[in-house]
Amino acid sequence: MEEVDQAFIQNPENRPKLSITQAEGIPVINLSPIIHNTVQDSSAIQALVKEISSACKEWGFFQVTNHGVPPTLRLKMEEASKMFFAQSLEDKKKITTDDTGLPGYHDTEHTKNVRDWKEVFDFLSNDPTLVPLNSDEHDDQVTYWTNPSPQYPPHFKVILKEYIKEMEKLAFTLLELIALSLGVEAKRFEEFFIKDQTSFLRLNHYPPCPYPHLALGAGPHKDSGALTILAQDEVGGLEVKRKTDQQWVLVKPTPDAYIINVGDVIQVWSNDAYESVEHRAIVSTEKERFSIPFFLFPGYDAEVKPFEELINEQNPSKYRPYKWGKFLVHRKDSNIKKQDVENLQIYHYKLP
Numbered sequence: 062m063e064e065v066d067q068a069f070i071q072n073p074e075n076r077p078k079l080s081i082t083q084a085e086g087i088p089v090i091n092l093s094p095i096i097h098n099t100v101q102d103s104s105a106i107q108a109l110v111k112e113i114s115s116a117c118k119e120w121g122f123f124q125v126t127n128h129g130v131p132p133t134l135r136l137k138m139e140e141a142s143k144m145f146f147a148q149s150l151e152d153k154k155k156i157t158t159d160d161t162g163l164p165g166y167h168d169t170e171h172t173k174n175v176r177d178w179k180e181v182f183d184f185l186s187n188d189p190t191l192v193p194l195n196s197d198e199h200d201d202q203v204t205y206w207t208n209p210s211p212q213y214p215p216h217f218k219v220i221l222k223e224y225i226k227e228m229e230k231l232a233f234t235l236l237e238l239i240a241l242s243l244g245v246e247a248k249r250f251e252e253f254f255i256k257d258q259t260s261f262l263r264l265n266h267y268p269p270c271p272y273p274h275l276a277l278g279a280g281p282h283k284d285s286g287a288l289t290i291l292a293q294d295e296v297g298g299l300e301v302k303r304k305t306d307q308q309w310v311l312v313k314p315t316p317d318a319y320i321i322n323v324g325d326v327i328q329v330w331s332n333d334a335y336e337s338v339e340h341r342a343i344v345s346t347e348k349e350r351f352s353i354p355f356f357l358f359p360g361y362d363a364e365v366k367p368f369e370e371l372i373n374e375q376n377p378s379k380y381r382p383y384k385w386g387k388f389l390v391h392r393k394d395s396n397i398k399k400q401d402v403e404n405l406q407i408y409h410y411k412l413p
């Protein structure tokens with residue numbers, strides 16, 4: 062029996078049941094009316110907007126097909142990810158810039174203070190990415206994060222950049238649909254990302270785990286940004302907390318589809334019309350698993366608060382404003398190092 066490393070052990074209430082209900086209910090939305098809009102078919106787009114609205118309200122998650130991302134590019138990205146992680150730990154650790162968390166290779170991430178059974182490689186959309194120097198609200202100093210230059214696998218950086226461009230394109234399309242579904246202008250979200258978005262792509266590798274009933278690949282969490290676009294492989298392991306009964310349900314892999322979820326930032330912008338839903342990744346004793354999330358994050362200077370046009374006397378603002386960059390830097394510190402205090406969450410900004 063291998064020794065159990067206590068750092069990975071989830072609290073009893075968070076340990077996964079490994080006999081699982083598959084989520085048949087997660088909506089699959091066909092984006093072809095908007096991706097291949099040769100004719101301006103506004104009724105088809107209206108129908109799409111309705112589907113997105115229901116999915117965001119009922120699940121906080123949906124899958125998209127006919128999303129316009131070339132399957133060959135996805136395959137190239139997935140293959141490059143496998144080749145990267147297949148290297149020795151020593152070689153991978155060469156691609157770690159420091160221990161601030163971004164970007165490069167890491168294998169010590171904690172979700173809510175329990176270590177995840179995974180290794181990751183992070184790569185920024187913008188190189189360099191401007192960020193606050195620290196999380197102190199009264200300090201205006203900025204610094205920047207830059208991407209590493211891995212030498213292996215061949216063309217890794219080119220593939221990462223090309224793939225990220227496609228993720229951004231899809232993310233902006235989805236943001237427009239989400240904006241329309243909330244009843245605000247289609248381009249309402251754009252200003253928060255155009256200049257200094259802090260988005261990044263993450264390659265996740267979950268190796269086989271000798272105690273999958275005790276540990277998790279990614280502990281239960283909500284994504285803190287605006288939107289996440291996830292490619293999961295055929296192994297599967299993503300579980301979503303179903304809103305109707307709070308049960309964990311497995312998201313069945315759909316070949317070529319992307320899994321989309323709204324993050325905390327959209328929850329705040331929408332004044333809780335859409336909620337960022339909790340999810341986690343389970344691991345298995347036999348199979349390794351790969352997933353590739355793209356996290357769409359606003360510019361560091363973006364102020365996150367409910368949209369004016371969505372609040373009124375009957376529906377007052379539920380949050381006090383916060384600066385995205387400060388939140389990001391604060392979270393980054395607590396995700397890498399185990400801390401005694403709970404990490405920063407949007408409910409800390411909730412108005413009474």
Ligand SMILES: O=C(O)CCC(=O)C(=O)O
Pocket residue numbers: 263265279284291293298299300340341342351352353354
């Ligand atoms: O690998 C997965 O399926 C989920 C990963 C995830 O939720 C995350 O990296 O934020």
Ligand SMILES: [Fe+2]
Pocket residue numbers: 282283284289340
């Ligand atoms: Fe996540």
